[in-house]
Amino acid sequence: MKARRGMVAAVLAAAALVLSACAGLPASGPVNPGLAAGDDAFSPEFLFRPDEPQPGATPEQIVDGFVRAGSGPGPAANWDVARMFLAPSIRETWNPEASVTIDLPDARTTVSPTEGAVALSLVAVATVDQAGAYQPAEAGATQLSFRLAQQDNGEWRITEAPDGVVVDRDVFANVFHRYSLMYFDPTWQFLVPDVRWFPTTNAATRISKALVNGAPSPWLLDSVRNAFPEGVSLARPSVPLESGVAQVALSADALLIEPATLDRMQTQLTASLATAGVSRALMSVASAPLEAEPVSTRSTRVTGPPLVLTDEGFGFLAGDELTQIPGLSAAMANVTPAAIQVATDRDFAAVRLTDGTVARVPATNGIAVVDVRAGLVNPSADPFGYIWSVPRDQPSAVTVFSVDGQQFPIADAWPGATQIVAMAVSRDGARVAALLVAGDRTEVRVAGIVRGDDNRPLRIGDPVPLGALPGAGSGLAWLDDVSLGVLTARPEGPLFTEQLVGGPSATIEAPLGAASIAGATSISSVRLRAEDGSLYVKRGANWQRTAGGILVLATQQGSPQ
Structure with missing residues (x-):
């Protein structure tokens, strides 16, 4: 038994080293290319097998072993080791996939207030529900209750246990992985990711099931479209990979779907499976392939040099050379900007002027x-020509302004917030994020945008909190489609937080004086401007100063097609 425990400890130590080297869970980056034929997408490099129940174990030891067994081998073997700690009466009815509680390592304690009862205390940092949605947990201890009984052989086994598993934060990334379900925006132009966390085994099946049989997350439900009709479902419980192609068998109702909808279904399926390393998908009904091709969608990528305002003008800065934007750079010379966001087609910019007002600056x-x-x-x-604006001390007073100058209030925005530090619409126009103060907390929230005629924003959905921040907020920007960059200020120096929309965050120190932030889908995904005009880019875990004399660091809502 000691030898086995030694091997488990060694593997766990190796896992900790791997995770620490990664400096947190991945929250950005390009879509990975497809795997070679026959490869298992995102297979764990190793799996540890936890200890089985030991003869003579106490009720506390049985509960402790059961909880530890929830981390592995997990779904690969239907949590068979965890089930060994359960009495036969609940061994098959216990549902490990009901939820995941992610807790702090070495913070679990068990007590047995009465014979046959055990209370497990832990510090949860997040939960993942049955649909794979990640939610940060409120600070504080959580308690789980268990009942046990001695079996005919005298050994204690669990007779009552909550559904779901508890996974150590440092082990979570080995058992679960981040994937994106791809939906369309209401105009069918953009793909909008809905981040989910699934076990790393059978990823293609879990993604396809969630996309075809499931629905968008509640906070996105009124802001996106799913091409898969409600009457269509998976015809088989699994989606096998054959020569690297996901075989997605659909119910007979799919035969009645028009070609344009089939193409959109193929687009969502291909893009969603690509996040699991699967490059192709084949839809079929009763083994007969469905003819469908992915449709073209608008890109949300921001590539190229940073967009800045200097004494020489407004444009893209590469080395010492400033490349102007036709029309827009000349127009910017007629105003005094304090902040600039350039629209997708670079035909206009939303600008906060130095006098505090907000202006539309067209090319x-x-x-x-x-x-x-x-x-x-x-x-x-946003991508449809609207400018979003809000006063710092009136978070609910969000107003949008159309191209022709009309203004429309967004009712009841950001409930419960007492101050708003920053607000940013996503490049697909389906979501909006805000850096808010609520009580004594600074936090990031995100909400879906509900639009009406002419794509006019009508309201935002119920905001979802992404997590509290370690300091006073000072800047917010979309880095890519699934992650936000946040600047916070502290007396000892600023911090940069990369916050995954639907996942954890990672925080590092920012350069001294960091005052504004912009994102890009390139190697240097984060750009910061300091108060002295220095421009920094993030390369790996380090900041590199690349220029000086920057008056304004502009953000971009995409690049022209």
Whole structure:
């Protein structure tokens, strides 16, 4: 038994080293290419087998062993070791996939207040529900209750246990992986990711099942479209990979679907499975392939040099050379910007001027001040030409401004917040994020955007908290489609947090004086401007100063097609 425990400890130590080297869970980066034929997408490099129940174990030891066994080998073997700790009466009815509680390592304690009862105390950092949605947990201890009984052989076994598993935070990334279910925005132009966490085994099956049989996360439900009709479902319980191609068998109702919808279904399926390393998918009904091809979608990538305002003008800075944007750079010379966000097609910019007002600066004539309220935060431009603006001390007073100058209030935005530091619309126009103060907490929240005619924003859905921040908020930007960059200020120096929308965050120190932030889908995904005009880019875990004299670091909502 000692030898086995030694081997388990060694493997766990190796896991900790691997995880620490990764500096947290991945929260950004390009889609991985497809795997070679026959490879198992995102297979764990190793699996540890926890100890089985030991003869003479006490009730506390049985519960402790059961909880530890929830981490592995897990779904690969239907949590067979964990089930050994259960009495026959609940061995088959216990549902390990009901939820995941992610807790701090070495913070678990067990007590037995009465014979046959055990209470497990732990510190949860997050939960993952049955649909794979990640939710940060409120700080504080959580208690789980168990009942046990001695079996005919005198050994204690669990007779009552909560469904779901508890997984150590440092082991979670070996058992579960981040995937994105891809939905369309209401205009069928953009793909919008909905991040889910599934066990690393049978990823293609879990993704396909969630996409075809399931629904978008509740906070996104009214902001995206699913091409898969409600009457269509998976015809088989699994999605096998044959020569690297996911074989997705659908119910007979799929035969009645029009070609345009089939193509959109193929688009969602291909893009979703790509996050598991599967490059192709074949839809079929009763073994007969369905003819479908992925449709073209609008890109949300931001590539190339940073977009800045200097004494020489406004444009893309590469080395010492500034490349201007036709029309827009000339128009920017006619205003005094404090913050700039450039629209996808670079035909206009949403600008906060140095006098505090918000203006629309088009690439052609017609600069217009659209919001003159006091204390406005930096504005945001969405893909459909609307400018979003809100006063810092009135988080619920969000207003959007159309191209023709009309203004429309967004009712009841950001409930419970007392102050808003920053607000940013995603590049697909389906989501909006905010850096808020609520009580004594600074936190990031995200909400879906509900649109009406002419793609006009009508309201935002119920905001989802992504996590509290270690300091006073000072800046927010979308880095890519699934992650946000956040700047916070502390007396000892600023911090940069990379926050996954639907996942954990990772925080590192930022350069001294860091004051504004912009994101890009390139090697240097994060760009910071310091108060002295220095420009920094993030390369790996380090910051590199690349330029000086930057008056404004602009953010971009994409690149022209």
